[in-house]
Amino acid sequence: YHINLFQQVIDEIGAEHFAAIASDGAGNARVPREHISHKMPTIINFYDPAHGTNLACKDIVKLPAFKGTIQDIRRILSHFKHSTISTTLLTELRKALQVSRGLESIGKTRFATIFWAALSVQCCLPAIRRLIAERRITKVPHLTHTATGASQIRFDSSLNQLVQILRPFAYAIKCFESAHLMASDVFAFWLAIMGSVETTLEDEDNGIGSETSKAVKAIVN
Incomplete structure (x- = not known):
């Protein structure tokens, strides 16, 4: 057919x-x-380059280093999905703080869906923690009102690592979906992905462990 x-x-x-x-x-x-x-x-x-690049994202999010972080992301998103009051308060506060991106659910059909969900949580974290500190919402699973606790530092660090590693893949996929994409552009974007990932992994400030770094490189290569 x-x-x-x-x-x-x-x-x-x-x-x-x-x-x-x-x-x-x-x-x-x-x-x-x-x-x-x-x-x-x-x-x-x-x-299709978009599907191929998305497969790399799927492999990366399965790495043990990000398992706990992704579980926490899901719990945070689930809390706001099932609480109209919390969602309303967060929307009002993030607009006041000029945070344009709201929370985005993890979907089954969207490319790089974990990245966009993780990025949305990262953008909304200051507003969420402020709401918790002011006792305007109940405690969100695995989050406190401060980012200084050991568990919160680990979460913030791992969340940032996940976002930084997946970002070039997700942005490239967005470009791959363009009607103006040329075949030669795919190679250029792949080189950009390779370069961005290498820079992220080698940046000591990101604190990415050697085992995770090796695993990501194996997936990319």
Whole structure:
């Protein structure tokens, strides 16, 4: 079915107007693009870069170093998702503090979803802790009103590591979804990802352990 559908679209527009065909690795998409590329060698067969880059994100968030942090992120998001009062108070305060990004849930279909959720928690942390300190909301799971406690320092540090490592992947994926993306841009963005990750891992201020660093490099390479 998909092969016939793709062929129909190509015939209507004209094969001379197609330089490449791309999709994820699902069989119902992969097989048709392989067939089209084989039948028309002038149409290059590409694996969708957004899906490929997202696979690296999925592997990184499975690393043991981030397991506890991601669990805490989920608990924080769950608390506000199930508390209308807490959400309303947070929205009012973050607007007063000029924090434009609100909390974002972890979804199943969004690319780099853990990054966007982690970034939203990081942006809202000052406002959340202020609400806790002022006793305007009940204690949020695994958070206190101050960032000076040992557990909070560890959480903040690990959260920052997660955000810094995933950021170049997530930003590149955003660009990969552009209608103006050129095939050559994919390579340029991948080089940018490699460079950004290396800079993050080598920055001692980020405090990323050697084992985590090795694991991330193995995934990226």
